[in-house]
Amino acid sequence: xxxSERIIxxxxxxxxxxxxxxxxxxxxxxxxxxxxxxxxxxxxxxxxAILLICVFKKHVNYRIxxxxxxxxxxPILFGILAAVIVNSxxxxxxxxxGIEQESHxxxxxxxxxxxxxxxxxCASVAEELLFRGFLQNILxxxxxKGIKLFKRHISLPVIISxxxxxxxxxxxxxxxxxxxFLFRTLTFTFVxxxxxxxxxxxxxxxxxxxxxxxxxxxxxxxxxxxxMNNI
Numbered sequence: 187x188x189x190s191e192r193i194i195x196x197x198x199x200x201x202x203x204x205x206x207x208x209x210x211x212x213x214x215x216x217x218x219x220x221x222x223x224x225x226x227x228x229x230x231x232x233x234x235a236i237l238l239i240c241v242f243k244k245h246v247n248y249r250i251x252x253x254x255x256x257x258x259x260x261p262i263l264f265g266i267l268a269a270v271i272v273n274s275x276x277x278x279x280x281x282x283x284g285i286e287q288e289s290h291x292x293x294x295x296x297x298x299x300x301x302x303x304x305x306x307x308c309a310s311v312a313e314e315l316l317f318r319g320f321l322q323n324i325l326x327x328x329x330x331k332g333i334k335l336f337k338r339h340i341s342l343p344v345i346i347s348x349x350x351x352x353x354x355x356x357x358x359x360x361x362x363x364x365x366x367f368l369f370r371t372l373t374f375t376f377v378x379x380x381x382x383x384x385x386x387x388x389x390x391x392x393x394x395x396x397x398x399x400x401x402x403x404x405x406x407x408x409x410x411x412x413x414m415n416n417i
Contacts, residue, residue, distance in 0.1 A: 187245050189327055189328055192245070192324050192325055192327065192328070193325065193328075193346070195324070196320070196321050196324040196325055196346075197321070197346070197350060199238055199320075200238075200316060200317065200320065200321045200350055201350075203231065203234035203235065203238060203316055203320075204231065204316065204354050206230065206234060207227045207228070207230040207231035207234055207312075208227050208357055210226055210227055210230040211223060211224060211225075211226040211227025211228075211230065212227075214226045220300065221304075222292070222295055222296050222300055222304050223295070224292070224304060224305070224309065225304055225308065228304065228308045228309050228312040228313075229308070229312070231312040231313065231315075231316055232308075232311065232312040232315060232316075234316070235312065235315035235316035235319060235320050236315065238316075238320045239315070239319060239320050239323075242320075242324060245324050246319075246320060246323045246324050247323060247326065248319055248320075248323055248392065249390055249391055249392065250319070250391060250392040250393050251391055251393060252393065253389065253391060253393050253394060253397070257389065257394075258394070258397055260385075261381070261382075261385045261394050261397050261398045261401065262397060262398075262401045263401075264381050264398065264401075265378065265381060265382075265397070265398040265399070265400070265401025265402045265404070266401050266402070266404055266405065268374065268377045268378045268381055268402055269374065269378070269401075269402045269403075269404070269405040269406075270405060272370075272373055272374045272377050273370065273374055273405070276369070276370040276373060276374075277370070280366055280370075285366050286366075288363065288364055288366065288367040289409075290367075290371075290406070291358075291361045291362075291363075292305060292406075293406075293409065293410055296410065297410075298407065298410045298411045301406065301407055301410040302407055305403060305406065305407075306400055306403045306404070306406070306407050307400070309403075310396055310399040310400045310403055311396055313351065313354075313399065314382065314392060314395045314396045314399050315392065317347050317350060317351040317354070317379065318347055318379075318382055318383055318386050318392060318395040319392045319395070321343075321346070321347045321350060322343045322344065322346075322347035322383050322386065322387070322395075323343075323392075325342065325343035325346060325347070326343055328341070328342045328343050329341040329342065329343050329344075329387060332344065332345065333345070338384065340380060340384060341383075341387060343383070343387070344379075344380060344383035344384055344387055345380070345383075347379060347383050348375075348376050348377075348378075348379030348380045348382075348383055349376060349379070351375055351376070351378075351379040352372045352373075352375040352376035352379060353372070355368075355371050355372055355375050356368065356372070358371060374402070378398065378399065378402040381398050381402075382394070382395040382396075382398040382399055383395065385397075385398055
């Protein structure tokens with residue numbers, strides 16, 4: 187497969203899988219109170235990602251393995267720092283401009299336990315299998331191309347997968363999210379995607395991308411607990 191074909195097929199199939207997963211979430215209602223609406227879409231996304239990885243296994247070369255603990259410390263740290271620094275910086279800018287702050291709709295719909303199970307774990311795994319496990323890996327032959335950032339090589343596959351991951355969050359428009367909230371979310375998810383992609387590429391292991399994603403969602407889990415306890 188030519189590199190240009192990898193980009194076209196990778197982006198097209200990722201978009202189709204993501205949109206089909208979200209459509210499934212809108213059409214299929216389980217009517218189980220404990221399961222949030224996102225459960226169906228995340229489950230569908232996970233299944234579509236696995237299907238794509240299996241169908242294109244000759245071109246994807248997917249790898250996942252339990253990581254060494256000492257190697258997870260930096261990915262965890264940078265995932266948390268991305269959430270804290272990016273959100274705090276944009277939050278501060280918004281406050282200084284008098285922009286009304288907006289929280290994610292998921293906080294109003296889930297308890298801390300539900301957030302832990304369906305956002306912290308389920309969504310993190312599903313999204314990383316699709317955007318890093320499939321998309322970034324199918325673009326792997328392009329990894330020699332990229333840019334230098336803080337003396338680190340950020341490859342083209344990492345950048346493309348991070349950008350696709352970020353733009354996928356435009357689906358929040360359907361939930362009534364405002365422009366400022368979308369900007370904050372897209373910026374954060376792009377930065378988180380760069381970190382997740384960098385560590386996956388460094389260790390050639392999708393588990394590192396999942397760990398970074400979960401670390402980025404950790405602050406959301408803490409916020410959910412605080413809101414539940416009115417802190």
